[in-house]
Amino acid sequence: MNPVFYLLAALTLGGGLAAILLKHLIHAALALTVAFAGLALLFLQLDAQFAGFAQILVYIGAVAILVVFAILLTHSDLPKEGVFSRTWLAGLAIAAAVFAVLGWAVLASIDDIPQQNTTPLATVHDIGNALVGRYVLPLEIVALLLTAATIGAVIVAMHEKERPR
Amino acid sequence: MSVTTVSSNADQIFVLLRDWLVSFLPSALRPAAGVLLSVVAIVCVFPGLFALTTVFERKGLGRIQNRLGPNRVGPFGFFQPIADGIKSLTKEDIVPLSANAVVHFLAPLILVVTVFMGFAVLPMGRHMVLVDMDAGLLFFFAMGAATELSVFMAGWSSRNKYSLLGAMRAVAQMISYEVVLLLSAVSVVMITGSLSLPDIVDAQNSYTGIFPHWYIFTPWGLAAFIMFAIAATAETNRSPFDLPEGESELVAGYHTEYSGFKFALFFLGEYLAMFSISGLGTTLFLGGWSAPLSVLNFVPSWIWFFGKVMVSIFVFIWMRGTLPRLRQDQLMNFAWKFVLPFTLLNLMVTALWRFMGQGWLRWVVCSAILAFAYILMGRLGLHRKHIGPRSYRYAE
Amino acid sequence: MTLFPSPLVGYLLVAALLFAIGLAGALVRRNAIMVLIGIELMLNAANLNLIAFWRFGPRPEALTGMMFAIFSIAVAAAEAAVGLGLVISIHRHTGTTDLEKMNRMKG
Numbered sequence: 001m002n003p004v005f006y007l008l009a010a011l012t013l014g015g016g017l018a019a020i021l022l023k024h025l026i027h028a029a030l031a032l033t034v035a036f037a038g039l040a041l042l043f044l045q046l047d048a049q050f051a052g053f054a055q056i057l058v059y060i061g062a063v064a065i066l067v068v069f070a071i072l073l074t075h076s077d078l079p080k081e082g083v084f085s086r087t088w089l090a091g092l093a094i095a096a097a098v099f100a101v102l103g104w105a106v107l108a109s110i111d112d113i114p115q116q117n118t119t120p121l122a123t124v125h126d127i128g129n130a131l132v133g134r135y136v137l138p139l140e141i142v143a144l145l146l147t148a149a150t151i152g153a154v155i156v157a158m159h160e161k162e163r164p165r
Numbered sequence: 166m167s168v169t170t171v172s173s174n175a176d177q178i179f180v181l182l183r184d185w186l187v188s189f190l191p192s193a194l195r196p197a198a199g200v201l202l203s204v205v206a207i208v209c210v211f212p213g214l215f216a217l218t219t220v221f222e223r224k225g226l227g228r229i230q231n232r233l234g235p236n237r238v239g240p241f242g243f244f245q246p247i248a249d250g251i252k253s254l255t256k257e258d259i260v261p262l263s264a265n266a267v268v269h270f271l272a273p274l275i276l277v278v279t280v281f282m283g284f285a286v287l288p289m290g291r292h293m294v295l296v297d298m299d300a301g302l303l304f305f306f307a308m309g310a311a312t313e314l315s316v317f318m319a320g321w322s323s324r325n326k327y328s329l330l331g332a333m334r335a336v337a338q339m340i341s342y343e344v345v346l347l348l349s350a351v352s353v354v355m356i357t358g359s360l361s362l363p364d365i366v367d368a369q370n371s372y373t374g375i376f377p378h379w380y381i382f383t384p385w386g387l388a389a390f391i392m393f394a395i396a397a398t399a400e401t402n403r404s405p406f407d408l409p410e411g412e413s414e415l416v417a418g419y420h421t422e423y424s425g426f427k428f429a430l431f432f433l434g435e436y437l438a439m440f441s442i443s444g445l446g447t448t449l450f451l452g453g454w455s456a457p458l459s460v461l462n463f464v465p466s467w468i469w470f471f472g473k474v475m476v477s478i479f480v481f482i483w484m485r486g487t488l489p490r491l492r493q494d495q496l497m498n499f500a501w502k503f504v505l506p507f508t509l510l511n512l513m514v515t516a517l518w519r520f521m522g523q524g525w526l527r528w529v530v531c532s533a534i535l536a537f538a539y540i541l542m543g544r545l546g547l548h549r550k551h552i553g554p555r556s557y558r559y560a561e
Numbered sequence: 562m563t564l565f566p567s568p569l570v571g572y573l574l575v576a577a578l579l580f581a582i583g584l585a586g587a588l589v590r591r592n593a594i595m596v597l598i599g600i601e602l603m604l605n606a607a608n609l610n611l612i613a614f615w616r617f618g619p620r621p622e623a624l625t626g627m628m629f630a631i632f633s634i635a636v637a638a639a640e641a642a643v644g645l646g647l648v649i650s651i652h653r654h655t656g657t658t659d660l661e662k663m664n665r666m667k668g
Contacts, residue, residue, distance in 0.1 A: 005568070009575045016579050016602050020586030025594060026321060030268065032598055033314060035579075039605050046572070046616045051608075051630050053303040058634050061310025061343070063601060063641045065336060068317060070594055070645040072333070074652040084589050085661055091588025099581030106573045120621030124300050124360045127631075130624045138628070142635050149639035157646035159653075 005045060012038030023083050025071045033064045047119050050127055172463040179206070179467065180292055203295050207284050214471075215436045216246035222482050229486035253429035261422050265322040272319035273423065273430035276312060280434050283308040283441040288363045290454045290467035301362045302354065305445060306347060309400065312438065313339045319431070320419035331418030334493055335402055335409035341500040342399035342406075348508040349389040349396065352515040353380055353449045362445075366453030375459045379452040384532040385515040390450040392508050394480075397442045399496070401435060404485035408493050443477035444470075503542060510538050572613035580606035593648045593658045597641065604637040 015035030022028040036059040043052035071077065085091070131139050174181065183206075187199045220235070220243055227234030235242035260269055286301035288294040298304055313336050320332020354360055357368045371378045380386035399406040409418045420431045447453060451473050454466035491499070514531050521527035583602030586595060608630045615626020652658050 005571060009571070013575065013578055013582065016582040016586075019598055019602065020582060020590065020595065025592065027268075028595065028598060030318070032601065035602065036605065039609060042572070042575075042609060043612055046612050048612045048616065048627055048630070049298070049300050050303065051612055051627055051634070053300055053307045054631055054634055055608075056307035057303065057310050058638050059601075059605070060314060061307070062340075063638055064314060065317065065340065066641055066645050067594065067598060067601075068321075069333075069336075070648055072321075072329075073649055074594070074658050076592055076594065076652075076658050079592060079659070081591070081659060081661070083591060085591045088589040092585055094588060095581045095585035098584055099577055102577035102580065103574060106570060106577060110567075110570060117617075120616065122621070122624060122627055124303075125358075126622075126624060127627065130628055135628050135632075138632055142632055146635065146639050149643050153642040153646040156643065157649045 005042075008038050008041050008045060011035075012042065023079070025077055025079070026068060029064060029067045029071060032067065033060055036060050036064065048122065050122065050124060168463065172465070176291055176465040176467075178465070179290070200295070207295065208281065211281075211284065211437055211440055212433060214440060214475075215433055216250070218436055218440075218478055219249065219432075220245050221478070222485075225479070225482045226486045229483070250429070254426055256425035258425040258427065259422075261324060263324045264422060265324070268318050268322035269422075270427075272315050272322060273427045273434065275315040275318070276434040277430050277437070279308045279311040279315065280437045280441060283438075284444070286362050287441065287444040287448060288366050288453055289444075289470050290465065293454075293467060294363050297361060297363055300360045302350060302360045302365075305362075305441075306343075306350075309346075309438075309442075310343065312434075313343075316419055319423070323419070323422035325422055328419050328421045331409045331421070335419060338399055338402070338406060338409065338493075338496060338500075341497055342396040342504075345392055345500060345504050345508050346396040346400060348505075348512060349393040350445075350449055352385055352389045352512055355512070355515050356380070356519060362448050362453075366448055366455065369452040370455045372459035377452055377455060377457060377459070379450065379455075381450045383518070384528065384535055385511055385518055386450055388507070388511045388514075388535050390446070392504055392511070393446055393450065395504060397446060398481065398484065399500070401438045401442060403439065403481055405488040405491050406496055407485075408490060408496065439478065439481060440474060443474045443481075446477060447473040503546060507538065507542065511535070567617065569613055569617040573610060576606045576609040576613065579603075579609065591659055591661055593651070593660055594645070596660070597644050597648070600644075601637065601641060604633065608633050 012035050015031050015033075015038055018031035019028045019035060022031060036055065040052045040055040040060070043055055183199055183202050186202060187195050190198050223245065224234035224242060235245045238244045238248045260266060283305050285295045286298055286305055316335050316339070317332050320328045320330075320335070323329075353365060357365045359365065359368075369377065369379050376382070381390045398404075402409055420428060423431060447470065454470040456462050456464060456466075456469055514534055517534075518527050518531050521530065580603050583599045583606060585599070586602060587599030590596060590599070611626045611630045611633070615621055615624070615630075618626065648658060651663070655663065657663070
């Protein structure tokens with residue numbers, strides 16, 4: 001396991017932890033961006049170039065900006081009341097239990113894990129062929145979903161016209 | 166030595182120089198040292214070009230506005246960047262008390278780093294690309310998207326209403342025109358069949374007679390190039406899309422609270438973004454490093470690349486001096502209601518071009534569709550605006 | 562745990578930890594936008610899992626893991642847009658984004 005993996009894993013997990021623990025929401029959103037960047041680098045480490053660059057383009061270039069705009073438009077930079085909800089202990093316990101179950105599942109099946117160590121070749125040409133060949137139905141459905149999401153987001157967030165009372 | 170070997174040596178002179186310098190090291194270190202040398206070359210050449218461009222811009226704008234530009238420092242003012250550099254480095258670095266220090270510090274750094282990363286995939290000459298990535302174009306756009314976040318960080322961390330407003334306007338503008346930029350580049354990818362920039366240049370490197378096969382000389386290529394140019398001007402916040410940083414509007418937009426070296430970094434980042442997007446435009450549409458006429462192939466390829474980039478920069482400066490600034494709502498209207506539908510139509514015309522096969526018919530049909538659509542959209546846009554002859558009112 | 566029998570185990574554990582962190586964020590924070598941030602972290606952890614299995618799995622040339630991850634990125638972006646639009650609309654209606662205050666059906 002090369003040290004780059006440990007560094008990137010520490011960066012990603014550190015960013016994720018900071019994102020959920022920081023009080024100031026914009027700092028949390030910027031820590032989330034660091035987590036996204038760490039994940040993109042992990043994808044590149046796994047020879048998934050297209051997925052890594054798509055992660056930077058979509059998550060850092062669009063989702064992070066969306067989150068920041070939403071924080072600014074709802075004036076919720078610094079929460080006036082507390083940061084954590086009343087039932088925070090239960091939430092933490094559930095998350096810890098989920099991690100315990102997942103970790104145990106991974107470590108218990110160590111012997112059955114497949115060992116593919118040659119680098120797979122995933123050129124953009126292959127991805128393009130797969131997208132219009134085997135995965136054309138998911139592609140069309142995602143296109144429909146994105147159109148519906150765009151129209152829906154605009155309608156939901158639009159200013160309503162004043163109805164005469 | 167015949168003429169062809171001299172010209173091919175001149176063409177590959179930087180590659181040969183790098184290989185010669187690297188040959189002094191043991192062969193285990195050679196690839197890493199080669200890459201390091203190329204990175205150092207890029208980091209030295211482009212800021213040097215930036216310094217030259219600042220003088221050209223100020224002199225050029227001055228001549229367009231019927232005045233002399235800077236002409237005190239050096240012959241015709243050409244040493245002005247040195248004076249500007251010394252001024253920026255020696256000014257006091259003021260950080261507002263209520264500003265968010267960490268984010269305020271990181272914003273110009275992230276801007277400059279992501280813009281420099283974009284240069285890694287541009288083919289600056291034959292065999293002169295730093296990294297030949299399979300998904301090079303996608304990497305370039307990913308770096309462009311990361312730039313937007315640094316603009317927002319700069320504006321928000323200053324705790325200044327003008328900065329925040331400027332940053333939000335800049336980000337909204339950049340996001341809208343990013344879609345147009347991507348879609349006009351996709352038409353080039355459709356025809357070439359590859360996302361790798363050296364492949365795109367190789368596809369344009371052939372000649373019929375003496376005329377080159379650049380994509381700008383095709384109807385869909387011309388339309389895509391014009392929209393790419395508009396989107397590139399908006400992405401780099403240049404006039405006429407420079408409302409986020411217009412001096413008469415918002416003090417200085419998102420870099421109001423920056424002084425000294427950090428301001429110089431923002432300035433550097435903006436001009437380098439201009440260079441990098443001009444480089445992408447020449448690679449996609451103007452044939453990259455290939456010569457305009459096949460008889461001129463003896464001139465080294467890197468001279469053609471940098472020449473085309475400098476011509477694009479000249480056009481940027483020309484537009485800044487000539488066109489008035491667009492208002493924010495006019496700018497967004499233009500992007501979403503005019504340029505984006507036209508880009509989508511251009512995509513379909515590109516597909517039609519590819520499937521019509523060779524011959525004169527596809528030229529006529531594609532040009533006719535694009536011209537008709539342009540005139541129709543222009544007429545529809547002017548439909549409810551009663552634009553009559555101009556009338557002036559002078560003070561009595 | 563410095564030497565895993567396979568690098569895959571390392572990636573899976575990082576993904577599981579990131580998922581747990583995201584879940585904790587979604588359950589513990591009071592602000593609606595923080596819940597959405599937690600959801601994004603969970604989706605990203607799932608993507609990491611998919612790509613890790615694609616890389617070390619039996620048939621990487623079928624590109625299944627990569628395709629799944631790309632579609633997941635697209636769907637997550639759409640869901641973030643709609644979710645944040647909802648939060649903005651709720652803020653306009655009730656004046657707050659605090660989840661502790663929005664625990665009634667009335668209004």
